[in-house]
Amino acid sequence: MMELVVVDGRARGIIARNLVTGDLERYAAHAVVLATGGYGNIYYLSTNAMNSNGSAAWVCHKKGAAFANPCYVQIHPTCIPVHGDYQSKLTLMSESLRNDGRIWVPKKKEDAEAIRRGEKGPNDIPEEDRDYYLERRYPAFGNLVPRDVASRAAKERCDAGYGVGSTGLAVYLDFADAIQRLGRDVVEQKYGNLFQMYQKIVDVDPYENPMMIYPAIHYTMGGLWVDYELQTTIPGLFAAGEANFSDHGANRLGASALMQGLADGYFVLPYTMQNYLADQIYVGKISADTPEFDQAEQDVRNRLQTLLNIKGDTAAHADPSTHTVDHFHKALGKIMWEYVGMARNTESLTTAQKLVADLEGQFWKEVFIPGTADEFNPELEKAYRLADYFELARLIITDAMHREESCGGHFRTEHQTEDGETQRDDENFMYVAAWEYQGHDVTETMTKEPLNYEHIKIAKRNYK
Numbered sequence: 350m351m352e353l354v355v356v357d358g359r360a361r362g363i364i365a366r367n368l369v370t371g372d373l374e375r376y377a378a379h380a381v382v383l384a385t386g387g388y389g390n391i392y393y394l395s396t397n398a399m400n401s402n403g404s405a406a407w408v409c410h411k412k413g414a415a416f417a418n419p420c421y422v423q424i425h426p427t428c429i430p431v432h433g434d435y436q437s438k439l440t441l442m443s444e445s446l447r448n449d450g451r452i453w454v455p456k457k458k459e460d461a462e463a464i465r466r467g468e469k470g471p472n473d474i475p476e477e478d479r480d481y482y483l484e485r486r487y488p489a490f491g492n493l494v495p496r497d498v499a500s501r502a503a504k505e506r507c508d509a510g511y512g513v514g515s516t517g518l519a520v521y522l523d524f525a526d527a528i529q530r531l532g533r534d535v536v537e538q539k540y541g542n543l544f545q546m547y548q549k550i551v552d553v554d555p556y557e558n559p560m561m562i563y564p565a566i567h568y569t570m571g572g573l574w575v576d577y578e579l580q581t582t583i584p585g586l587f588a589a590g591e592a593n594f595s596d597h598g599a600n601r602l603g604a605s606a607l608m609q610g611l612a613d614g615y616f617v618l619p620y621t622m623q624n625y626l627a628d629q630i631y632v633g634k635i636s637a638d639t640p641e642f643d644q645a646e647q648d649v650r651n652r653l654q655t656l657l658n659i660k661g662d663t664a665a666h667a668d669p670s671t672h673t674v675d676h677f678h679k680a681l682g683k684i685m686w687e688y689v690g691m692a693r694n695t696e697s698l699t700t701a702q703k704l705v706a707d708l709e710g711q712f713w714k715e716v717f718i719p720g721t722a723d724e725f726n727p728e729l730e731k732a733y734r735l736a737d738y739f740e741l742a743r744l745i746i747t748d749a750m751h752r753e754e755s756c757g758g759h760f761r762t763e764h765q766t767e768d769g770e771t772q773r774d775d776e777n778f779m780y781v782a783a784w785e786y787q788g789h790d791v792t793e794t795m796t797k798e799p800l801n802y803e804h805i806k807i808a809k810r811n812y813k
């Protein structure tokens with residue numbers, strides 16, 4: 350899907366591009382359901398499939414659908430660490446591993462340094478020199494603290510110089526105790542497939558050595574704003590699953606994402622769409638042969654051609670790879686991870702704002718896309734999405750900047766307790782921030798949807 354078609358204020362179809370032939374196709378309908386997933390790939394490296402992307406939601410946003418809480422991004426603590434510049438994806442080791450695995454780093458910096466230099470291995474570190482930092486900081490929950498807490502604690506240890514692996518951006522997830530307590534057979538029955546996957550990727554036997562893990566982008570709680578009928582602010586446009594913002598609040602603590610997707614698709618939409626369509630009973634077949642479809646298709650064609658016409662001057666740089674779409678995508682991901690990732694503050698967000706704007710400007714001048722629009726052209730596909738990511742990245746930053754509190758996946762370093770825990774500001778920020786597009790380079794307007802809790806008492810999270 351490349352574009353949403355809105356007729357008289359209602360969603361009436363889409364423009365899609367046939368990825369094999371490059372043909373633009375029109376689809377007309379009484380209503381449109383978007384189920385295109387989250388926007389984690391803005392960070393380039395994530396646990397998401399490369400095809401899950403926020404681009405379709407973003408084009409709907411530009412057509413008038415409000416986008417809610419974009420700054421709430423979930424970071425998962427148990428991923429296989431980044432191992433180089435040429436990978437496009439991160440592998441998630443299942444959350445279940447934290448049931449029996451114990452997370453630690455060396456207590457002594459010199460041990461961590463020796464491990465990073467390859468002079469020591471984890472099994473050279475005696476028990477008394479290991480810091481099981483989650484068990485130490487959160488005795489009640491230990492290794493089972495929520496994802497955001499475990500992720501930040503790993504970052505804190507690595508930033509403080511205790512990280513392991515060649516990059517220092519990894520912590521150990523150790524099953525030695527579990528194997529001793531339960532026996533290798535039981536551990537194999539419970540986690541054998543995951544251990545095998547780890548060994549295949551890292552070439553280290555996790556029965557003999559602790560695994561190495563590090564947090565990675567995993568799920569996006571923000572998305573298109575929807576009401577209880579899953580309808581966006583464009584009548585007739587519905588959003589389901591990770592593409593919408595609903596159910597998961599700031600942290601995806603309350604519900605399973607897959608259950609939400611299933612509930613949206615099986616139980617909610619079949620009924621709520623009927624409510625919408627009941628009102629449309631006298632509207633005849635929607636034609637795709639209208640000025641609105643002509644215009645939407647032409648807009649897509651123009652944008653594709655504009656991208657192709659850039660033809661970044663590859664001769665101008667010694668390294669032609671600096672003109673590829675992936676080069677810009679990786680650079681965007683690095684900015685977002687570094688400045689808008691697990692910890693944010695006014696300074697980092699201001700830096701990100703400038704870096705993203707500069708990179709976007711550079712992209713529109715320097716990217717080189719081979720081929721044409723009328724053929725199978727994955728570079729063109731990626732570029733079309735990346736152009737949207739730049740804009741969505743800017744909204745994520747704006748939202749993160751305005752939310753002067755730490756809440757769930759959004760951690761502002763200015764707003765933390767003395768012992769480094771999140772500090773919410775319920776008095777001023779207990780609302781959903783729904784943003785409305787105003788044009789490129791124009792600050793979006795924000796509407797606050799207050800969160801009214803009638804049946805539960807709001808409390809601070811405490812895992813100590």
Ligand SMILES: Cc1cc2nc3c(=O)[nH]c(=O)nc-3n(C[C@H](O)[C@H](O)[C@H](O)COP(=O)(O)OP(=O)(O)OC[C@H]3O[C@@H](n4cnc5c(N)ncnc54)[C@H](O)[C@@H]3O)c2cc1C
Pocket residue numbers: 350351384385386387396397398400401402404405441567568589590591592605606607608610
């Ligand atoms: C590794 C991993 C493990 C997970 N484990 C769990 C778990 O154990 N439990 C749990 O509850 N959740 C889990 N999740 C989260 C959960 O899987 C996702 O939130 C859920 O699958 C999202 O479903 P969805 O249908 O909304 O979107 P997706 O599954 O992302 O599907 C979106 C689809 O839309 C397509 N698409 C995107 N853009 C376009 C476009 N422009 N045009 C046409 N098609 C488009 C994509 O190709 C894709 O097929 C996990 C996620 C990952 C990445």
